[in-house]
Amino acid sequence: MRTYKIIACDMDETLLSNDATICQRNIEAIARATAAGIKFVPCTGRGFRSVAGILKTLQLYDKRGQYVIAFNGSSITENKNSTSLYWDAIPFALANKLYQKSVTYGMCTHIYTHDHVYIRRITPDEKAFLKGRMDYIPTEERTLDFLKGDAVSKIIIMNTDDAILQKIHQEMRLWLADAEVSFSSNRYIEFMHKNVTKGVGLLKLAELLGVQPEETMAIGDNINDIEMLKAAGLAIGVRNLNPRIRLYCDVITNANNNEGAVAEAIDRFIFGKE
Secondary structure, three states, rough: OOOOOOEEOOOOHHHHHOOOOOOHHHHHHHHHHHHHHOEEEEOOOOOOOHHHHHHOOOOOOOOOOOOEHHHHHEEEEEOHHEEEEEEEEEOOEEEHHHHHHHHHHOEEEHHHHHHHEEEOOHHHHHHHHHHOOOOOEEHHHHOHHHOOOOOOOEEEEEOOOOHHHHHHHHHHHOOOEEEEEEEEEEOOEEEEEEEOOHHHHHHHHOOOOOOEEEEEEEEEEOOOHHHHHHHHOEEEOOOOOOOHHHHOOOOOOOOOOOHHHHHHHHHHHOOOOO
């Protein structure tokens, strides 16, 4: 059996159950993996600070030699002392342009900086979805001038109608020459700096740690996980995956995100249990 040294794992709908908690089966399997010297790396669209509760649950908070890939790959942080190892924010002028165009749609819009998430026009549905997942600061600003001097890593538009998100993508193509686009959680279109993906983040972390790409495993469920799955030595999709990513997966778990899919992957491919 091949030895895997890094497990890059998506958060929502992969590690987390639908109620935003982590099941005991996953907690125990991750503890066994990290005790065996494996790097268990949350690879998420969220910022590093917003996953502190998850790290505490997994006993990885402030741990040396454990890491988080955040903001869809634009940030790598060592958990110990929140040490930043890599950061690729959107140039401010581009971020402001993307945000101002996003505002014209009148929809719920997120702004991610290194330390905070600001949300304009949050809906009741979005409030319910984010409860227990992350904190945010409401804003009604129409430009990013209030954030001048701060680094913006990501702009998000939220709508649960995929057809609307696809239409926005088409209409914003003129603004996207220097931006990367992804979709997540069946509700978001996300704009990052050009060439920022979870896959780039995973390969960068592997390079920093002297790990070969084939010694990495990735676990995910949705479109923004595709590049991570393509980059990894072993690509695992959870049973509740978005059907569009199936062809990028080497394996689909029998369990879904509520049943310990991550634990199943760890038991099978780290410890050789069937």
